[in-house]
Amino acid sequence: MPMFKTLFNGYSIKCSPFYENQLAVATAQNFGILGNDRVHIFQLSPNGPISELTAFDTADGVYDVCWSEAHDSLVIATSGDGSVKLYDSSLPPTNNPICSFQEHTWEIHFVDYNTLWTVDRNVSVRNFKEHAYCVYSAAWNSRHADIFASASGDCTTRIWDVREPSSTVILPAHKFEILTCDWNKYDDCIIATTSIDKVPIAVLNRHGYAVRKVRFSPHKASAMTSCSYDMTVCMWDYTVEDALIERYDHHTEFAVGVDMSVLVEGLLASTGWDELVYVWQHGMDPRAP
Template sequence: MPVWKTPFNGYSVKFSPFFETQLAIATSQNFGILGNGRLHVITLPSMTEVATFETSDGMYDICWSESHESLLVAAVADGSIKLYDLSLPPDRNPIRSLKEHGREAHGVDFNTVRKDSFLSAAWDDTVKLWTVDRPASVRTFKEHAYCVYAVAWNPRHADVFASASGDCTARIWDVREPGSTMILPAHEFEILSCDWNKYDDCIIATASVDKSIKVWDVRNYRVPIATLNGHGYAVRRVKFSPHRGSVIASCSYDMTVCLWDYMVEDALIGRYDHHTEFAVGVDMSVLVEGLMASTGWDELVYVWQHGTDPRAP
C-alpha cells in the first residue's frame, strides 16, 4: 500500500472494528506542543481520505466505537473528549464535546463488552468513565500521583480496566469497587502504555520510558512473566495481537515498530525502521490477520502486512 501523508504530526492510528478498509488517524500540529489537531479517516488500500475534522488543540488519541460503525471518540490536548459521527456532515460534528479533565486528555478506549461505555485518561492524574448517551462522566478514578497516559478495558470483563501512569505504576480497576484492586509497581520510569491480552484476560503488557515492555499475570504480579528489551528509547505504545495470543506490537521514540512473541526465548520477531521521527501510533487489524498500521512525528501513515516492507508500494 502507498504511504499516506498527514498535514500534522501523527499521534494515534486505529483500524475500524467493522470495516477492513477504514483507518482513523489522530494528528497534532507542531509535535503536539502548540496548535491545532485533526482527525482523519482514510480508505484502504487506496489511502483516500473520506473524512476530516479539525480541533483547536492537538489530538492525542482516538478509538472506534464497538457498537456504532460510524462513531469515534478522541482525546484532545485542551482536556476535552470529543465524539464524532462519520454518518453526519462535518458541520454537525463533533456530536459531543465533554470537558471535565483539567489538563490534556491523552488516552481513550471503548469497552468491548459493555459497548456504550468508554474511558479517558488525562494529565490531571485521573481516569474518567463515560457512556455515549450521557453529557457528564459516570465516575472519576483518582489514585494516580502523576499523568495517566493510557487506559485499556479488559476484553472479557465489562467492569475491569487497566491504567498506565507517569507515577511508574499500572493499576487494575473494577468499576464496581471504590478504588483500584491492584497496583503493579511495573517500571522504574514512567509507564506510557498498557494493553490486555485478547486471549487470556489475566495477562497485561506495560511499556515504559525505561525502553522495556513487561508482560504480567495479574494472578501473580510480583514478577513479570516476560521482559522485552530491544527498543533504544522510550516505548510509546504497546498492543496485543487480536489474532495470536503471544504476539505484541510496539512503537518507540527510537523510530521503530517492533513485533514480539513473549512466549519464545528470542522474543523479537520483527523490526520495522520505516519512520524517520518518533513512532508514536501502532495498531493491528482485527479483521485482517497480519495487517499493521503506524504513524509518527514524520507526518506519515504506513499500512503493511507483517513480513513485508512498509515502504514498498
C-alpha cells in the first residue's frame, strides 16, 4: 500500500472531493510545539507510490487542513499562529497563500469548509462565543447548510444554527475534554464525538488512549473510522453488538489524522507523529507493499 514519509509530524489528512488520487496533509515541526509547518498535496500513482505535487511552507505549525467543496485546487489550513490560510495548488508556492485570515488569538485546531468566512472579505461573518474552554473541532451538518457542531475542552458539544443568536443544543457527552466531532452523512440527527475517555446512540470503547479524530463513512451510514494516541486506526459499525470491524496498528507514534475517500469506497488515509502518510484499502495491511 502507498506510504510517504514527511519531513515533519503529521497532524491532519483529507481526501480530495474532486480527485480520487489526491490528498492534502498538514504537518508541524517538533510536534507542533515550536518550528515551521508544511501543507502537502499528494498524488497516488496508478501503480501505488505517493508523490508530492506541491507543498507550502509557513512559519508555524499546521494543525488541520480541508479541501474546498467548490474549487478543486483550493485547500484551507489552520495554523499555530491563529491564522486560517487559503492555498491554491494550481499556483506556484511563491504565489501562496492567496488569502490569510486572522481573528483567533491562539492556535486553531480544526477547520471545515462552508465556514463563516468568505474569501472576498478580511473578517469573519460572525463569531460564536459560548464555550468555556478550547474548541478543538467544528463540523457542518451534512444536510443543513446553516447548522454545525462544535467540540470543546469544556466537556460539551454544542449544536449551532447560524440564524439563531445562541447555540440550540448543548450535549454534555463526556466527562473529559471532547477532542473532535463529526456528523453522520446519512442521518442528520446522529453525531459522533470523541474524548480522552475513549470513543455516545453507542459507546465504542476499544481505543486505549485519547481518540484524536473521528470520521463517518461517506458510503455506509453506520460505519466510521477513528484514530488515537494509542497509535491505532479503528473502523466501526455502531449498529452491531461487536462494533469494532478492524483495527490497524501501522503507526509508531500518535495517530492524529484519518479520513475516508468520498470517491473510492473503502479507501482510507491516515497520518501521525511518526511523520508517515498511509493510504490503503479497507481489509488490507497499510504496510504491505
